[in-house]
Amino acid sequence: MKKLITIVLALGFFGLFLASCGNSGPKKMTANIENGNAVYDKACIACHWKGVAGAAALTDKARWEANAAKGMDTLHVHSITGFQGEFGVMPERGTCTTCSDQDMYDAISYMLKEAGVTAK
Ligand code: HEC
Structure with missing residues (x-):
């Protein structure tokens, strides 16, 4: 069970990481x-x-x-x-x-x- 929580958390952080990458791309620059x-x-x-x-x-x-x-x-x-x-x-x-x-x-x-x- 603990392992599952770790995996879910890891995926969550990976998602955040991807989302932040999207925001810092050149297209979004003002x-x-x-x-x-x-x-x-x-x-x-x-x-x-x-x-x-x-x-x-x-x-x-x-x-x-x-x-x-x-x-x-x-x-x-x-x-x-x-x-x-x-x-x-x-x-x-x-x-x-x-x-x-x-x-x-x-x-x-x-x-x-x-x-x-x-x-x-
Ligand atoms: C030492 C000379 C030099 C300096 C200093 C310089 N450039 Fe250029 N730049 C060039 C030359 C030469 C070209 C044209 C290349 C070509 O089209 O053959 C060029 C082209 C460009 C282009 C067009 C790129 C393309 O894909 O056609 C941009 C954008 C650009 N420079 C931005 C800058 C910016 C921003 C700065 C200052 C931070 C800067 N340059 C400083 C020489 C310079």
Whole structure:
């Protein structure tokens, strides 16, 4: 009987664990544009302001529209892991080792907003 209780408890905790995973996924993130602006100013501006080294410039709506078409999840993952595209190399977290996943999400949201683009 005690064993059964242990199993039931274990399954319960596993369920909670799964539920919490679902909640922390990138899809559920909400952008903090103000923080995104700060992260951009610190970590993304060097390449993404004028479009240095193949990066999409903030004013380059066409490039950001093409990026946005990949979906926010893909952009988020690419900004975290780094991404080699046809224009150049987006370094892992834009070389910002102290930037959190949320910081990256916020910075991307800020850049899309500045470019006048909405990601799906
Ligand atoms: C050293 C230059 C550099 C820095 C710094 C940089 N990027 Fe990039 N980033 C690039 C380049 C180059 C590309 C374009 C890659 C391509 O499409 O060929 C890119 C592309 C991207 C993309 C599009 C990815 C895709 O799937 O098309 C996102 C999103 C992005 N950067 C976010 C960021 C964020 C957020 C920061 C700041 C935290 C940042 N970048 C900092 C160079 C940089």
